[in-house]
Amino acid sequence: MIIVEGWVRVAAEDIETLRPAAQAMAHATKTSEPGCLEYAFATDLFEPGLLRIIERWKDEAALAAHFATPHMAAFNQALGGARITGASIKVYAGEEVRTIMER
């Protein structure tokens, strides 16, 4: 399994500007990419302009295909219009070990 985890720091007002693009991106990813196991955008609880990204993919091929989609190009264009002041997004090779909580 591949895990993508990280954040992009933007001006807090830009979160609202990015929201429709993020929603389109998440919707297209979840509905058209079967190798996607999790795909989420979230705003940090203590820093409103910190957009957190959480993804899980079946394998590297699924993630590579994701980068080649038109919805990725559209989202990158939207992100390019935001005032980004920092970012850190990394790829991890991961393996599920156990469940802490499930309800």
Next chain:
Amino acid sequence: MIIVEGWVRVAAEDIETLRPAAQAMAHATKTSEPGCLEYAFATDLFEPGLLRIIERWKDEAALAAHFATPHMAAFNQALGGARITGASIKVYAGEEVRTIMER
């Protein structure tokens, strides 16, 4: 490296109730646990009551120690007061592969 990733679904109003407890938890974890590499709470961009949890730890020993801390006990007590309607939090053994974005 150990990655903890998941979410807890609460009534949207409960996010504000949980915020101080989450802040105390994050602060204590980051300042007193050297094995903690990342510790974040975030609210889903499309579902305000979905509290997302993102953690990275040096190893299983660091995560085990985290579960034995008094700030974990205090946070679990706060969480027990929230109206939880679903949850999924899992542990992954992970290894950093590459950086997608860094600024």
